[in-house]
Amino acid sequence: MYVVTGEEMHRIDRYTMEKIGLSEETLMENAGQAFCRQLFPTVGLEDRLVVLIGTGNNGGDGFVIGRILKEAGFLVDVIVIPREEKIRGTALKHKRIFENSGHEWITFREVQEHFEQLLTKYTIIIDAMLGTGMVGTPRWPYSDVIESVNGATGRVIAVDIPSGVTATEEKHEVGINADQTYTFQAAKISNFLYPAAFCFGEVHILDIGIPRIALENTFETRKLITDEKVKNSLAVRKQNAHKGVSGKALIIGGSIPMTGAIVLTTGACLRTGAGLVTVAVPDKILLGIAQKTTEAMFYPLPQKNGEIEIIPSHFPQDKTLSAYDGIAVGPGLGRNNKHNLYDTFNDFKGNLVIDADGLYHLVDELDKWRGGREGGPTIITPHLGEMARLTGKTVEEVELQRFRISKQFAMEYKVYLVLKGPFTIITAPDGRQWVNQTGNESLAKGGTGDTLTGMILGFLLQHEYITDAICNAVYIHGKTADELVKSQDILSVTASDIIEVLPKVLHSSRYQT
Ligand SMILES: NC(=O)C1=CN([C@@H]2O[C@H](COP(=O)(O)OP(=O)(O)OC[C@H]3O[C@@H](n4cnc5c(N)ncnc54)[C@H](O)[C@@H]3O)[C@@H](O)[C@H]2O)[C@@H](O)CC1
Ligand SMILES: Nc1ncnc2c1ncn2[C@@H]1O[C@H](COP(=O)(O)OP(=O)(O)O)[C@@H](O)[C@H]1O
Numbered sequence: 001m002y003v004v005t006g007e008e009m010h011r012i013d014r015y016t017m018e019k020i021g022l023s024e025e026t027l028m029e030n031a032g033q034a035f036c037r038q039l040f041p042t043v044g045l046e047d048r049l050v051v052l053i054g055t056g057n058n059g060g061d062g063f064v065i066g067r068i069l070k071e072a073g074f075l076v077d078v079i080v081i082p083r084e085e086k087i088r089g090t091a092l093k094h095k096r097i098f099e100n101s102g103h104e105w106i107t108f109r110e111v112q113e114h115f116e117q118l119l120t121k122y123t124i125i126i127d128a129m130l131g132t133g134m135v136g137t138p139r140w141p142y143s144d145v146i147e148s149v150n151g152a153t154g155r156v157i158a159v160d161i162p163s164g165v166t167a168t169e170e171k172h173e174v175g176i177n178a179d180q181t182y183t184f185q186a187a188k189i190s191n192f193l194y195p196a197a198f199c200f201g202e203v204h205i206l207d208i209g210i211p212r213i214a215l216e217n218t219f220e221t222r223k224l225i226t227d228e229k230v231k232n233s234l235a236v237r238k239q240n241a242h243k244g245v246s247g248k249a250l251i252i253g254g255s256i257p258m259t260g261a262i263v264l265t266t267g268a269c270l271r272t273g274a275g276l277v278t279v280a281v282p283d284k285i286l287l288g289i290a291q292k293t294t295e296a297m298f299y300p301l302p303q304k305n306g307e308i309e310i311i312p313s314h315f316p317q318d319k320t321l322s323a324y325d326g327i328a329v330g331p332g333l334g335r336n337n338k339h340n341l342y343d344t345f346n347d348f349k350g351n352l353v354i355d356a357d358g359l360y361h362l363v364d365e366l367d368k369w370r371g372g373r374e375g376g377p378t379i380i381t382p383h384l385g386e387m388a389r390l391t392g393k394t395v396e397e398v399e400l401q402r403f404r405i406s407k408q409f410a411m412e413y414k415v416y417l418v419l420k421g422p423f424t425i426i427t428a429p430d431g432r433q434w435v436n437q438t439g440n441e442s443l444a445k446g447g448t449g450d451t452l453t454g455m456i457l458g459f460l461l462q463h464e465y466i467t468d469a470i471c472n473a474v475y476i477h478g479k480t481a482d483e484l485v486k487s488q489d490i491l492s493v494t495a496s497d498i499i500e501v502l503p504k505v506l507h508s509s510r511y512q513t
């Protein structure tokens, strides 16, 4: 399942037409047919439907949908919003097919005076006005129609994308608030960017017969993490495994005011398969942490200002770091001391995960990190605020362009970047991206990110491919929240709950059918 911009989708369409030879007319017919196949089980003969049609190919899809619904005997009105003569090209062909089949449509001008009143009679409103070809903000009369539809009571289903929303990382002013969006062939990028994401409602991605090669050959990969991908890529453990080959993890952090974070990271790391976990914390808080992490071992360090110092002499590569396969640094680390992350970890050969306060300190040494470190891969897991700090942008700027900004950063600093939040985006140093769809707002609570860090580290120790490990951790993390809200109020979920249900969710993800 791919995620595309409008421009990329147009390139894919062109490839399909020019290189493969499927005509636009056929694709439009397929799109309308696929839309109706999805719609039919949800409509009854008592429903009153309306299809709102625009000038472009989105409107062309609307004529196909209108024709199929009328042929099937549904009560459906078709309203052309712009002036009729503006309809051209393939959309015009399908308008003629609609008319030649003996069906009638009306113009918006005819009903403009009582349009809002008219909308109240429809139980289903199909929005085929503006698609991925829209530029800027919707002009009149679309602007008024969008407002009226948003005030109507019927179920609103957007064709391909809610009208008014662009398939870009640009801010949109006004858009249809759809209950459902039936989108064609690939998810559209704005589906995962707020506030546009609010407009989409429940999304269904429908196959309209564009061959896979057209997608693979025409844009750089941006994909959804699917249930199937996770199921097929979860790590397995060999029968003759022992703790020494199941991954040795070192988790660095914890401070006097923040003891819980590292407990959560450690718990999650163990629950995702780590063979041995060692926790590096200030000696003064070791005992308290030890009481909560039965299986962990400890690497106590002198505390200064209630925190540890990450400097090469505290973590010598040959005597200490070389014993570990993976390291996570940052949970509860604190911000009082100065650290030297780059020189401490540059030669470390395993995977290095940097989170939370680790990212806070990373900002001070960013220049050194450009191009990546020498020893091995680095994974960073910022939320929007941390990403804003890393890039010197505002949170709003990052939120609007999460894909573009992640990609730029991951490629420049040669890191695997996990930009957290609803629809977490994972970017590899070569620019490939994956979008996660699991999880919910119950995760908006302190400690849930610390848990994710432990899961990422745990999976990195098990998986062959780094991107599989990260995607699977992010997906399972979200799925624990989805599982928890089935029986627990959305306000009540805690980070500890995630660790508690993790074994069950991991098991069910592995064996799901
Ligand atoms: N090209 C293809 O192969 C296929 C395209 N399909 C449909 O085609 C859509 C894309 O078609 P188009 O590229 O024609 O684009 P649209 O259908 O989004 O419409 C663009 C039209 O809207 C007008 N327009 C642009 N910006 C506007 C604004 N701000 N205010 C008012 N009017 C504006 C333009 O003058 C143009 O006529 C997709 O979303 C999808 O629904 C499907 O039929 C499947 C196949
Ligand atoms: N509204 C939301 N929907 C889905 N996931 C969310 C939402 N809010 C937060 N999350 C997830 O919860 C975690 C929060 O991480 P973070 O902000 O680092 O928390 P902390 O630092 O307190 O541990 C991330 O994995 C993020 O993707």
Ligand SMILES: [K+]
Pocket (backbone or CB within 6 Å): 058, 127, 128, 129, 130, 131, 158, 159, 160, 161, 162, 163
């Ligand atoms: K639309």
